[in-house]
Amino acid sequence: xxxxxxxxxxxxxxxxxxxxxxxxxxxxxxxxxxxxxxxxxxxxxxxxxxxxxxxxxxxxxxxxxxxxxxxxxxxxxxxxxxxxxxxxxxxxxxxxxxxxxxxxxxxxxxxxxxxxxxxxxxxxxxxxxxxxxxxxxxxxxxxxxxxxxxxxxxxxxxxxxxxxxxxxxxxxxxxxxxxxxxxxxxxxxxxxxxxxxxxxxxxxxxxxxxxxxxxxxxxxxxxxxxxxxxxxxxxxxxxxxxxxxxxxxxxxxxxxxxxxxxxxxxxxxxxxxxxxxxxxxxxxxxxxxxxxxxxxxxxxxxxxxxxxxxxxxxxxxxxxxxxxxxxxxxxxxxxxxxxxxxxxxxxxxxxxxxxxxxxxxxxxxxxxxxx
Amino acid sequence: xxxxxxxxxxxxxxxxxxxxxxxxxxxxxxxxxxxxxxxxxxxxxxxxxxxxxxxxxxxxxxxxxxxxxxxxxxxxxxxxxxxxxxxxxxxxxxxxxxxxxxxxxxxxxxxxxxxxxxxxxxxxxxxxxxxxxxxxxxxxxxxxxxxxxxxxxxxxxxxxxxxxxxxxxxxxxxxxxxxxxxxxxxxxxxxxxxxxxxxxxxxxxxxxxxxxxxxxxxxxxxxxxxxxxxxxxxxxxxxxxxxxxxxxxxxxxxxxxxxxxxxxxxxxxxxxxxxxxxxxxxxxxxxxxxxxxxxxxxxxxxxxxxxxxxxxxxxxxxxxxxxxxxxxxxxxxxxxxxxxxxxxxxxxxxxxxxx
Amino acid sequence: xxxxxxxxxxxxxxxxxxxxxxxxxxxxxxxxxxxxxxxxxxxxxxxxxxxxxxxxxxxxxxxxxxxxxxxxxxxxxxxxxxxxxxxxxxxxxxxxxxxxxxxxxxxxxxxxxxxxxxxxxxxxxxxxxxxxxxxxxxxxxxxxxxxxxxxxxxxxxxxx
Numbered sequence: 001x002x003x004x005x006x007x008x009x010x011x012x013x014x015x016x017x018x019x020x021x022x023x024x025x026x027x028x029x030x031x032x033x034x035x036x037x038x039x040x041x042x043x044x045x046x047x048x049x050x051x052x053x054x055x056x057x058x059x060x061x062x063x064x065x066x067x068x069x070x071x072x073x074x075x076x077x078x079x080x081x082x083x084x085x086x087x088x089x090x091x092x093x094x095x096x097x098x099x100x101x102x103x104x105x106x107x108x109x110x111x112x113x114x115x116x117x118x119x120x121x122x123x124x125x126x127x128x129x130x131x132x133x134x135x136x137x138x139x140x141x142x143x144x145x146x147x148x149x150x151x152x153x154x155x156x157x158x159x160x161x162x163x164x165x166x167x168x169x170x171x172x173x174x175x176x177x178x179x180x181x182x183x184x185x186x187x188x189x190x191x192x193x194x195x196x197x198x199x200x201x202x203x204x205x206x207x208x209x210x211x212x213x214x215x216x217x218x219x220x221x222x223x224x225x226x227x228x229x230x231x232x233x234x235x236x237x238x239x240x241x242x243x244x245x246x247x248x249x250x251x252x253x254x255x256x257x258x259x260x261x262x263x264x265x266x267x268x269x270x271x272x273x274x275x276x277x278x279x280x281x282x283x284x285x286x287x288x289x290x291x292x293x294x295x296x297x298x299x300x301x302x303x304x305x306x307x308x309x310x311x312x313x314x315x316x317x318x319x320x321x322x323x324x325x326x327x328x329x330x331x332x333x334x335x336x337x338x339x340x341x342x343x344x345x346x347x348x349x350x351x352x353x354x355x356x357x358x359x360x361x362x363x364x365x366x367x368x369x370x371x
Numbered sequence: 372x373x374x375x376x377x378x379x380x381x382x383x384x385x386x387x388x389x390x391x392x393x394x395x396x397x398x399x400x401x402x403x404x405x406x407x408x409x410x411x412x413x414x415x416x417x418x419x420x421x422x423x424x425x426x427x428x429x430x431x432x433x434x435x436x437x438x439x440x441x442x443x444x445x446x447x448x449x450x451x452x453x454x455x456x457x458x459x460x461x462x463x464x465x466x467x468x469x470x471x472x473x474x475x476x477x478x479x480x481x482x483x484x485x486x487x488x489x490x491x492x493x494x495x496x497x498x499x500x501x502x503x504x505x506x507x508x509x510x511x512x513x514x515x516x517x518x519x520x521x522x523x524x525x526x527x528x529x530x531x532x533x534x535x536x537x538x539x540x541x542x543x544x545x546x547x548x549x550x551x552x553x554x555x556x557x558x559x560x561x562x563x564x565x566x567x568x569x570x571x572x573x574x575x576x577x578x579x580x581x582x583x584x585x586x587x588x589x590x591x592x593x594x595x596x597x598x599x600x601x602x603x604x605x606x607x608x609x610x611x612x613x614x615x616x617x618x619x620x621x622x623x624x625x626x627x628x629x630x631x632x633x634x635x636x637x638x639x640x641x642x643x644x645x646x647x648x649x650x651x652x653x654x655x656x657x658x659x660x661x662x663x664x665x666x667x668x669x670x671x672x673x674x675x676x677x678x679x680x681x682x683x684x685x686x687x688x689x690x691x692x693x694x695x696x697x698x699x700x701x702x703x704x705x706x707x708x709x710x711x712x713x714x715x716x717x718x719x720x721x722x723x724x725x726x
Numbered sequence: 727x728x729x730x731x732x733x734x735x736x737x738x739x740x741x742x743x744x745x746x747x748x749x750x751x752x753x754x755x756x757x758x759x760x761x762x763x764x765x766x767x768x769x770x771x772x773x774x775x776x777x778x779x780x781x782x783x784x785x786x787x788x789x790x791x792x793x794x795x796x797x798x799x800x801x802x803x804x805x806x807x808x809x810x811x812x813x814x815x816x817x818x819x820x821x822x823x824x825x826x827x828x829x830x831x832x833x834x835x836x837x838x839x840x841x842x843x844x845x846x847x848x849x850x851x852x853x854x855x856x857x858x859x860x861x862x863x864x865x866x867x868x869x870x871x872x873x874x875x876x877x878x879x880x881x882x883x884x885x886x
Contacts (some may be wrong), residue, residue, distance in 0.1 A: 091757065092757055093756035093757055098752075100752055101756060105749075120719055123720075124718045124719045130448070130506045130509065130718065134714045137707065138708065138711035140711075141707030144703075145708070149701065323525075328524055328525075331517060331521045334520070339514040342507065342511055345507050345510060346499065348503075349507065350500065353499075
């Protein structure tokens with residue numbers, strides 16, 4: 001028996017590796033004409049969403065490198081970012097200084113949460129994803145405790161427009177008028193009538209360059225080694241636990257910054273909801289871009305954002321034009337978001353098993369040669 | 372003398388260890404709430420009554436965790452799938468205008484084939500992803516709920532009590548079970564102890580029946596095979612057990628119990644919650660069984676009973692006691708922290724992580 | 727964690743201090759102040775100062791605003807040091823332009839500048855014509871009704 005793959009097998013393998021992306025291309029191909037949106041509108045919407053979401057999604061890359069799967073714990077960073085934003089809104093710091101200050105405030109919170117999250121994930125090796133998912137829920141409770149009961153009571157908040165009428169706790173929505181789009185509008189250019197927030201894109205590009213550089217550093221190489229095989233890495237003298245914690249910390253801090261960039265574009269903070277779904281949407285977008293639980297590249301991020309958000313923009317309208325109910329399209333996109341994650345996870349697990357099988361065959365063959 | 376004290380202490384520590392520290396803390400917390408209740412003007416009878424009621428409502432869904440844990444499929448985060456089967460059964464029974472206790476029986480009858488089919492497919496899927504069940508189960512639950520959201524809009528239901536009035540089609544987000552199976556179990560043989568304290572015997576009996584069935588099943592040949600699969604898959608396969616079939620069977624059972632669980636819940640709650648309603652229903656059930664002392668790969672009927680009672684007790688008692696004490700309702704936050712903290716605790720315990 | 731005073735520790739300490747200083751700088755330059763500009767006849771120390779008939783006011787490089795008597799407008803500025811330029815024509819048909827620098831207190835959200843007072847005493851200290859302003863109570867307590875906090879985990883699913 002040979003292990004050389006035929007062309008047919010190669011095509012099969014390619015299709016298998018990119019099922020989700022191909023599925024999405026098909027959905028978009030059907031959805032765009034159905035929605036009836038103009039190309040111009042679609043492109044400008046997609047540009048806005050690339051600027052809004054990419055930073056958040058890039059923050060997922062490092063834990064994947066370290067073999068910890070999709071970091072659903074990025075919600076923690078989002079919470080830290082939101083706390084930073086609450087403070088700068090209270091103090092009345094506006095514009096770019098406001099955004100930078102919010103990032104500075106979020107950093108120590110993100111680091112602390114990241115260390116904690118990393119430690120817990122070290123106790124749950126092999127099921128990092130489900131654990132990080134539950135950590136997100138758990139911290140949401142703590143977040144509510146702090147923001148809904150602590151702020152205004154223990155943590156001083158001066159502004160009446162932030163605190164609930166009862167005297168403590170932050171309101172449902174916080175108006176971020178002071179920093180609204182200040183990063184996007186810093187360098188806005190128009191290309192064929194499409195506004196492009198160049199500065200935000202530059203920030204995202206810088207982050208991507210950082211990630212590429214980081215992968216080449218000693219720490220990045222260590223992470224890759226840990227991701228491939230923890231025991232081998234440990235034998236090679238790498239501090240496995242420490243490396244894993246660092247990867248989560250980096251991810252959490254970036255997620256916090258990403259959340260701030262995301263919210264300055266949106267312009268209002270839904271204090272108790274904004275962070276909850278961010279992890280899910282970011283993960284789904286990354287997977288749509290062709291990433292897997294064990295491998296993700298920068299190009300997956302951008303392909304994912306584009307495809308995922310085209311689906312997101314067109315589905316309500318397509319649903320309305322197709323069945324007459326916009327709600328249908330809304331449910332459809334929720335279904336697709338979760339469906340994508342499900343399919344990717346299943347394919348990943350199956351492939352892992354399959355690859356293990358091939359490795360076994362190779363081993364068997366080698367032993368056969370020896371004998 | 373000193374040695375004796377040390378011995379006693381170590382015995383206590385052993386006891387604490389075997390019973391589980393979190394369980395003791397939560398138990399003491401609940402006890403404290405019950406002690407504090409009369410002093411802040413909360414009626415014990417009403418509290419107990421509420422606790423019993425909620426115990427009955429949720430116990431079957433918690434019981435739905437047991438078969439899958441036994442067969443080594445981990446915590447059933449995919450409970451929403453079973454709930455969907457239950458919802459289909461309930462709505463179909465109402466669509467065909469069965470009323471009273473008959474509607475409840477028919478809801479179970481209608482739900483069963485759905486539960487079996489969905490559970491079978493779900494089981495096949497989980498067999499393909501051994502080792503990563505929990506994450507995939509979570510997302511199977513979520514995506515099936517989202518898929519059913521579309522279906523609830525499109526399926527040709529026509530009973531006017533269920534569909535949107537103005538459109539004449541598409542199910543409502545909440546449907547009252549009044550006139551159908553509202554309180555059929557609650558009122559069955561219910562005992563009025565005092566003015567405030569009612570014991571919903573019917574629900575307890577129904578749960579008892581199912582629990583007995585599960586317990587009896589686990590002691591049959593197939594049941595012991597299931598436990599064997601859960602504790603050591605390779606060994607089980609070596610001893611001639613068809614692992615995949617056993618696992619599928621356990622998933623079907625869990626799904627079916629989930630379907631019954633939601634029906635019991637609805638008959639007491641009074642409403643069928645469709646659309647996003649079942650989305651997060653797995654988490655309370657999962658944390659309840661964990662509070663009861665179960666772990667990711669070990670669970671007993673006793674864990675179900677103790678866990679559901681503790682968890683639902685806290686959920687009932689915290690809002691009323693807290694509200695009268697400090698005039699704020701922190702129960703929601705406490706619920707989130709306790710339930711998810713419990714799941715985290717179970718996921719991070721070293722002994723189970725090596726499975 | 728054991729703290730050892732080696733070079734790495736020192737570098738980290740310096741980095742943290744630098745970031746903190748930077749954060750403070752951001753606070754100073756990013757803090758937003760609302761400056762109300764008011765052209766109204768007012769009485770200061772029993773002396774009545776008449777509103778200016780027609781006046782143009784420019785704060786920093788922002789767009790110039792025109793005022794007739796009883797006009798009030800606002801500008802929003804960040805940082806503490808600002809210049810204000812007012813130009814008007816007095817009774818003798820002479821063009822007068824006054825430029826003053828002023829410093830806002832750091833934690834003041836809102837201040838009011840009385841233009842007539844400034845025109846009358848261009849060299850007086852800023853406390854004569856600039857004072858802090860608090861919103862009238864009816865504007866602050868407009869919404870006494872209790873807000874229900876919605877902590878719905880699913881709300882974000884539909885809208886995004």
